[in-house]
Amino acid sequence: MTTNEPEQSDGGFQLSAIDARAVDGFLDAREHDGQVANDSQSQAVQRLLSLLDTPVAAERDRGSRIDLTTLSTRRTQSNPLSELDQAALDQWIDSGCDLESLDSTLQPQGQTLEGLRELAVSGTLSDPSAKADLINRTLARIQSHIDAQQSVYAIPTRGRGTMRFRVADLISVAAVLLIVASVAMPIFSRVQSTSQQIACLGNLGTVADAFGVYANSNRDTLPMATAGFGPTWMNVGSTPDQSNSANLYTLIRTDHATLGDLACPSNPNAQTEKLDPGAWDWKSVEELSYSYRIMPKGGLKMHASIPVRVVLMSDRSPVTLRAIRGLPIIPEENSPNHNQSGQHILKLDGSTQWLTRPVLTGNDNLWLPRPIEQVIHQIRNHLGVIEGNEQPDGPTDAFVGP
Secondary structure (H helix, E strand, C coil): CCCCCCEEECCEEECCHHHHHHHHHHHHHHHHCCCCCCCHHHHHHHHHHHCCCCCCCCCCCHHHCCCHHHHCCCCECCECCCHHHHHHHHHHHHCCCCHHHCCHHHHHHHHHHHHHHHHHHCCCCCCHHHHHHHHHHHHHHHHHHHHHHCCEEEEECCCCCEEEEEHHHHHHHHHHHHHHHHHHHHHHHHHHHHHHHHHHHHHHHHHHHHHHHHHHHCCCECCCCCCCCCCCCECCCCCHHHECHHHHHHHHHCCCCCCHHHCCCCCCCCCCCCCCCCCCCCCCHHHCCEEECCCCCCCCECCCCCCCCCEEEEECCHHHHHHHCCCCCCCCCCCCHHHHCCEEEEECCCCEEEECCCEECCCEECCCCHHHHHHHHHHHHHHCCCCCCCCCCCCCCCCCCC
16 A cells, blocks of 8 residues: 555665655756656655755765655754754764764664764765855754753853853863863962062061161161060060060161061961051061061170071071960971971071071071970980881880881
């Protein structure tokens, strides 16, 4: 029995015999005289191909005949893609038109998409400009469908309407930015740290000049706020006889330096503006950026008996910070300035040096007086160091290692 329904085979739907004859007749007519028959089948083919708005080449190979069942109607919002077609289209585009990457349940739809792609790129259209136009319009229609069916963000642009992005596109951009940030942020951090170290070194140079001017005006004496200390020199912000930082603040009080000159860029709590003209000290230890040499009673004069390599000032001491806060000290810890990577020191002759650990020549610890250094040295000698052959004292002795 003759039927006009499409027949199904293992490769998908095929044209019925009537439709196949109509297509052959349509192509023959266009090839010879360009006149299309007036029967219903030929007119249907004419209307169908007009949907593409593309002239059909006269020399089209009949072996490349389009499967009309894949182009049966123009897709609109009133006749959207089926759920399977939509899923296949999304997977196919996201995979870069890789048919093998589609789920097995979407392979039939993928075959249809491959057929359409082959039409666009196989060269069956003789006019290259017509083929390019077909590709562009097909992609535009796909994007139009995506705009209508999927969630989009519309961004207004000046004089050019709106720019539209799929959620997936925005996620992809965000992922790229995240990757860039993960690579760039450590670099930016190192650049910032280096910049802060350079600025801090510049501060020390400025303060070295201020020390020299002060000494010339005060009989070669280094800055002092009081003749001696009371029971402590760690009470920052109290009275000059209980705060060694008050001695360093003398440079600010006598206008030989500014608060900005004594503010390390690595210290977020450093003060840069002199708010109280009558101040004798910083308000708190958190505001301090540098540690000043502890002055002996009567002060310290710059004369020939004092080695010019004596340390006069450094990035703030982590030991005194811990002691003030009642925390256990770590003798060889680096300054909290510069992310604990090291510390600058300023010497009596005005020279500066960067130390990656707070220990000078002769094992002189920058943060500790000699008596404490000697006690620590004796304890270490008495206890020894771990060499790798030690054993636990017994079953109850907790002892772990690498």
